[in-house]
Amino acid sequence: MEAEVAAMPLPTSTDHEKETPTRLEGRFTAMVVCWVLGIGCLFSWNSMLTIEDYYVNLFPKYHPSRILTLVYQPFSLATLAILAYHEATINTRKRNLFGYILFFFGTLAVLLLDLATSGKGGIGSFIGLCAISAAFGVADAYVQGGMIGDLSFMLPEFIQSFLAGLAASGAITSGLRLLTKAVFDNSQNGLRKGALLFFALCTIFELLCVLLYAFVFPKLPIVKYYRSKAASEGSKTVSADLVAGGIYSHSGEDEANSTIRERLSNKELLRENIDYAMDMFLIYLLTLSIFPGFLSEDTGSHSLGSWYALVLIAMYNVWDLVGRYIPLIKCVKLESRKGLMIAVLGRFLLIPAFYFTAKYADQGWMIFLTSFLGLSNGYLTVCVLTSAPKGYKGPEQNALGNILVLFLIGGLFAGVTSDWLWLIGKANTMKGLGIFSCNIRGQEKQNQNKNGSGKDMLTR
Secondary structure, X not given: OHHHHHOOOOOOHHHHHHOOOOOOOOHHHHHHHHHHHHHHHHHHHHHHHHOHHHHHHHOOOOOHHHHHHHHHHHHHHHHHHHHHHOHHHOOHHHHHHHHHHHHHHHHHHHHHHHHHOOOOOOHHHHHHXXXXXXXXXXXXXXXXXXXXXXXXXXXHHHHHHHHHHHHHHHHHHHHHHHHHHHHHOOOOOHHHHXXXXXXXXXXXXXXXXXXXXXXXXXXXXXXXXXXXXXXXXXXXXXXXXXXXXXXXXXXXXHHHOHHHOOOOOHHHHHHHOHHHHHHHHHHHHHHHHHOOHHHHHOOOOOOOHHHHHHHHHHHHHXXXXXXXXXXXXXXXXXXXXXXXXXHHHHHHHHHHHHHHHHHHOOHHHHHHHHHHHHHHHHHHHHHHHHHOOOOOOHHHHHHXXXXXHHHHHHHHHHXXXXXXXXXXXXXXXXXXXXXXXXXXXXXXXXXXXXXXXHHHHHHO
């Protein structure tokens, strides 16, 4: 049986046009695996974001929620730019495995760093944490671009499942963090104990993702079918995955298919899909200019106390996950290119909404706005990434997936940078209030002096 599978010839492009199987085994399993791999792609990073209450307590002078994100994004963006440029010749299997293995060792390093320093703060520990954050950025570039590119020439449901997994990672980490905080809340050093348990669970999960991608995903019949189809259309990135699935190509077949291996260049693909690329950039520019820095530090004090920031982050993550499932309902999925652009630009009205809500409204309105931010982020992301690859050949879909993720991460970086504007505005406001209060105190002092001198004159 193994020999028969190994000797199976690669289908040509014309074969697939004539006959696409109506039912392939492993579809549901592939969707579940994609969902789990999506969780693993951002699980480590979301874990670092979700324990901000611990890091703010440990490093109060360094603005960890903003600095760690600012370190993460440039490494992710620069790495993905290089990978996207060379995507046509990169071994996708090695790329994705390297990324997941780096995530595993990164989460393990966070755990070991805290244990080695006994949970003490300081500049040394913070620099070590920043280095791990940079490693997470590199791993994200390897995995997110590689997986979305790989899934772009398969079923749209696979991309949707992977993207839902990205959002689920946030929801799961938020849920776990709330649970560990509640369990250890009243114990001595409870904040640190909860954080350590949290990262131990994350480390185990990242190891699971490595095993799933290495040994389960490439052997699913439906995955082998779409990868062999991409190979027949000229894709060079799937050869190692096909071998892992038990399919070997032959030089004679490669020559027979050489006539159909022409594809659009990355520049041509970008020109044809510049609106989709800008959609991805603007979606994440807005989201990261608010989440998580503004929600963690600039929303004031409310009755929820130390739970407030955690609840806001949890609400964002849960509704981001919900938003990524809404496009499965065909009648509400937005596919119009013009409609997508209008919706993306309309989200920028959330900036003044958040500003005035933080300044004047109560926590209920802030929770509502945060939920809508997450819902719209997840919904629009899935709509863009499932609509854009339609109509292209396998190699082009892979390239386009990498290009769109590059713009996504570019938007993340721009959003993280913009997030500092909230802090500058807050500092200027506090400075203005300080000057105002000084003037008031000075005026009161002058009035007291005048009143005092008047009393002296009366007594005389």
